[in-house]
Amino acid sequence: MDRRSFLAAATAGLLTTTGSVTSAGASTGTSRALKGDPFTLGVASGDPSADGFVLWTRLALDPLGGDGRGAMPSRDVDVDWQVATDERFSSIVRSGTLTARAGAAHSVHVELDGLRPGTPYHYRFRAQGRVSPAGRTTTTPEGERPLAFAVAACAHYEHGFYTAYRRLAEEEPDLVVFLGDYLYEYGPSGYTALAGQVRSHTPGKCATLADYRLRHAQYKSDPDLQRAHATAPWLVAFDDHEVENNWAGPVSSTGAPAFDRRRADAFRAYYENMPLRRASLRGTALQVNRRVSWGTLARFHLLDTRQFRDDQACLDGVRAGCDERLDEDRTLLGAGQWRWLEEGLHGSGARWNLLGQQIMVAHRDYRRGPGREVSLDSWDGYAAERARLLGSLAATSNPVVLTGDAHMHHLADLKADTDDPDSPVVARELVASSIASDGDGYRDRTWIAESLAENPHISYIDQRRGYIMARLTRDDLSVAYRTLDYISRRGAPARTAHRVTIPSAEQARA
Ligand SMILES: [Fe+2]
Structure with missing residues (x-):
């Protein structure tokens, strides 16, 4: 589509515009081809509300352009955008132009409001005579309309398609x-999967x-990732690898120099590449x-379990006998x-x-037989706050915890007292395995049986x-x-390896 017909369609669409749009700034980019x-x-799109969502794209002529700017010129570039109620963009309800700034790696975040609730929309961008692929998104409904959602995490690029x-x-x-480890910071072969690797990271550790x-x-x-983004709005939250393995608040796990600077750069790049609202970036x-x-x-409560945490107890890792974790x-x-x-939990309504959070809430004993070994990077390393969280969930309407990080599917009962098997279940925890991290999966039935025996509150584990x-x-x-x-x-096809139906408390009583 040429500029004239894209804009003609946009102008037609403006006639049906309601509400307002806030954009990253008025258009000032030049129009050289x-x-x-x-x-x-x-x-991509993200963070839907009843009357809007965020639309995202980032211009790059060559994704691997060596300077991190996708081989784009150092000038700003105007980007037109359109939102329609149909796939063919014959009913455009909103459109505009904003500037993809060179200083923001030519990323674009459009925040819309004033749209109709519970309505699917289609969107696309145009710059310099080129039209982007179209994406599909939605506003959220009013009332109790059913919801179908996917939970995913951990997508190491080298480990698999x-x-x-x-x-x-x-x-x-x-x-x-999406619950974290969207990307990994390691250099090529910095962390290899059992099955080897199918492709290579860009040079150097980030x-x-x-x-x-x-x-x-x-x-x-x-x-495939582009397709997943174009299909539905995402709710994204980072874990550790978007910055560095197992970082904690201001602390680098590798003693990286000037870690505050590195973390700020990683955050900035994350924002530039995700459908997040502009208010999320705060200095x-x-x-x-x-x-x-x-x-x-439903209400999703997305958590940040990295930026504000205390450093891992007992030098991190999977360990026995760390009392500090109980402080x-x-x-x-x-x-x-x-x-x-x-x-938010108590006033939810x-x-x-x-x-939606990153690391396992359920206690997880990794040692076979007597005694226990726990991951100090997970909630096991912050046991007192976990107990407070479980107390809070016990007073919350139908809580469910969604988790990433583990590179294995898990289904766990979260009990009010982690150490008491007779303690009541206050919530279920659904841990999503990885999209790609750790490569081809496997099913070690002996190891799984032993893990389940050590952890009777966990009923399903899958390493695929x-x-x-x-x-x-x-x-x-x-x-x-x-x-x-x-x-x-x-x-590979996707198959259903395990199913569970969790009734609401009201339904369970009925
Ligand atoms: Fe991961």
Whole structure:
């Protein structure tokens, strides 16, 4: 489509515009032609509300352009955008132009409001005579309309193809919840999977803004990932690898020099590459703890379990005999986020409350036989705050915890007292395996049986790659754990390895 017909369509669309749009600034970019397609990183949407959402794209002529700027010129570039109610963009309801700034790696974030609730929309961008692929998104409904959502995490690019993203997209969920390790900071072969690797990271371990931008561009150039983003709005939250393995608040796990600078650069690149609202970027900090409601049916409480935590106890790792992990005043969420969470859980008004967070809440004993070994990077390393969280969930309407990080599917009962098997279950925890991290999966039945015996509150573990598909109604949450038999080649089907239906408390009593 040429500029004239795109804009003509846009003008026609303006006639039906209601409400307002806020954009990153008035258009000031020049219009000299770019050589090539600037939409090599795809499009995305995120954080829907009842009347809007965020639209994202980032211009790059060559994703692997060596400076992290995608071989784009050092000038700003105007980008037109359109939102329509139909796939063919014959009913455009909103459009505009804003400037993709060179200083923001030519990323674009459009925040819309004033749209109709519970309505699917289509969107696309145009720059320099090129039109982007179209994406599909939605506003959230009013009331208790059912919700289909996917949960995913951990997508190491070297470890396998992104078939799981493709399968997830084919299921056309209303929402995708992504719980961290969207990318990994390691240099080529810095962390290899058992099955080897199918492709290579950009050179070097990420340390500078250019490194992180380049790595994001490499990941975003994957067509399966692009398809998953174009299919539905995502709710994203980072874990450790978007910055560095197992960082904690201001502390680098590797003693990286000037870690505050590195973290700020990683956050900035993350923001530039994700469909997040502009208010999330706050100087050198990034706020991803936030709430997204799906009518009165569900409220997602997305947590940040990295930025505000105390350093891991006992030098981190999986260890036995660490008393420090039990200290009353250790925090994972930080005081501010803790208060925010408590207020949100209790004042929610939603029938279901879904905590989207990174690391396992359930106690997980890794030692066979007597004694226990726990991961000090998980909630086991912050046991007192976990006890407070479980107390809070016990007073929350239908809480469910969604988790990433583990590279294995898990289903766990969260008990009011982790150490007492007779203690009541206050919530279920659904841990999504990885999209790609750790490569081709496997199923070690002996190890799984032993792990389940050590952890009787855990009823399912699966070491294969995959994601979770969940369908939520007022009465129950129906969960399918999807797995793929391989990712070292393309084309694996996704199958349902395990199912569970969680009734609401009201339904269980009925
Ligand atoms: Fe991971």
